[in-house]
Amino acid sequence: MATSSYPLLLKQPVKLACVQLATGADKTANLAHAAEKVREAASAGAKIVVLPECFNSPYGCDYFPSYAEQLLPSPPSPEQSPSFHALSAMARDNGVYLIGGSIPEIEVSADNKKTYYNTSLTFSPAGELLATHRKVHLFDISIPGGITFRESDVLSPGNKLTVVDLPEYGRVAIAICYDVRFPELATIAARKGCFALIYPGAFNLTTGPLHWRLLGQARAVDNQVYVALCSPARDMSASYNAWGHSLVVDPMAKVLVEAGEGEEIVSAELNGEEIEKARRGIPLREQRRFDVYPDISQGYELKSP
Numbered sequence: 365m366a367t368s369s370y371p372l373l374l375k376q377p378v379k380l381a382c383v384q385l386a387t388g389a390d391k392t393a394n395l396a397h398a399a400e401k402v403r404e405a406a407s408a409g410a411k412i413v414v415l416p417e418c419f420n421s422p423y424g425c426d427y428f429p430s431y432a433e434q435l436l437p438s439p440p441s442p443e444q445s446p447s448f449h450a451l452s453a454m455a456r457d458n459g460v461y462l463i464g465g466s467i468p469e470i471e472v473s474a475d476n477k478k479t480y481y482n483t484s485l486t487f488s489p490a491g492e493l494l495a496t497h498r499k500v501h502l503f504d505i506s507i508p509g510g511i512t513f514r515e516s517d518v519l520s521p522g523n524k525l526t527v528v529d530l531p532e533y534g535r536v537a538i539a540i541c542y543d544v545r546f547p548e549l550a551t552i553a554a555r556k557g558c559f560a561l562i563y564p565g566a567f568n569l570t571t572g573p574l575h576w577r578l579l580g581q582a583r584a585v586d587n588q589v590y591v592a593l594c595s596p597a598r599d600m601s602a603s604y605n606a607w608g609h610s611l612v613v614d615p616m617a618k619v620l621v622e623a624g625e626g627e628e629i630v631s632a633e634l635n636g637e638e639i640e641k642a643r644r645g646i647p648l649r650e651q652r653r654f655d656v657y658p659d660i661s662q663g664y665e666l667k668s669p
C-alpha cells in the first residue's frame with residue numbers, strides 16, 4: 365500500500381526479462397532465434413521482454429548499411445522490414461510488451477538520399493507499434509590501447525527522448541546503449557513519470573567491466589527508478605565483442621539480477637512500492653533545488669503519468 369500522497373508510478377508488479385541473445389550473421393536465423401527466446405521469457409512469466417542492441421545483425425559500422433531496414437512510412441511492408449513484422453508477431457504471440465532491442469534503419473528521402481539510424485521498436489501485447497527510438501548519442505570513442513569506434517561514420521543520431529505508456533503498468537523510457545552515459549536524458553525521462561529506464565546495449569571489453577554496471581546503478585540511484593540493460597551474448601569470433609552482463613537494477617541501485625557472458629535470460633519482478641520506499645527514505649523529490657539549477661527543470665515539471 366502506498367502511504368505517500370504520490371500515485372504509484374508502477375500500478376502493479378511486473379516481471380521484466382532481458383534476453384541476452386546469441387546473434388550471428390544470418391538475419392533470418394537471428395529473428396527466429398529471438399522468437400524462441402521471447403517465447404521462453406514469456407513462458408516464465410515475463411510481461412515486459414527486452415532484446416539487445418542490433419539483435420538482428422552483427423554490431424559494427426561495416427554491417428549497418430547491409431542489414432538496414434526501412435521503417436517509414438509506417439507500417440513498412442514485410443519486404444521493407446522483416447524485423448518489424450517478426451517483432452510484432454513475437455509480442456502478439458506471447459502477449460508481452462516487447463522492447464525490440466535495436467536494428468539498423470535506413471531512411472530514403474524523395475531525392476534518394478540514404479540516412480542510417482540505430483533504432484529501437486517497442487510493441488504492445490496486441491503486436492502494435494507503440495514507439496520508435498533512434499539512438500540519440502552515437503558511440504564515438506577512442507581509447508588508446510582499448511577501443512576505437514565511430515558510429516557517426518555511418519549513422520545519424522535521433523533527436524528525441526522516448527517515453528512509452530504501458531497502460532496496465534505505467535510509463536517507461538527507452539534509449540540505446542551509449543545513451544546511458546547521458547544523465548540528462550535519463551533524468552528528464554524519469555521526471556516525466558517513468559518507473560523504468562530500459563536500455564538495449566552492447567558495451568565492449570574495454571569499457572564494459574568499468575562502466576556498464578556502474579552506469580546502470582548510477583541512472584537508477586540518480587532517479588530512484590528501475591533500470592534494465594540488455595546486451596547480446598559475447599561472441600569472441602565476431603569483430604565486436606559484447607560485454608554481456610545484462611542486468612536489472614532496483615531504485616536503491618541494488619543489482620537484482622545480472623547475466624554472465626553467454627546466452628541467458630535474466631528477469632526480475634519490478635514493484636512500484638520499491639520506488640516509493642526509495643523516494644520516501646531519501647526524499648530527493650522534495651529536496652531538489654530548481655531555483656539553483658533552473659535550466660534543467662524547464663518544461664519538465666514533476667508529473668504523474
Ligand SMILES: NC(=O)CCC(=O)C(=O)O
Pocket residue numbers: 417502503540541542543545565566567568571572575
Ligand atoms: N553500442 C554502444 O553504444 C557501446 C557503448 C559503449 O561500449 C560505451 O562504452 O559507452
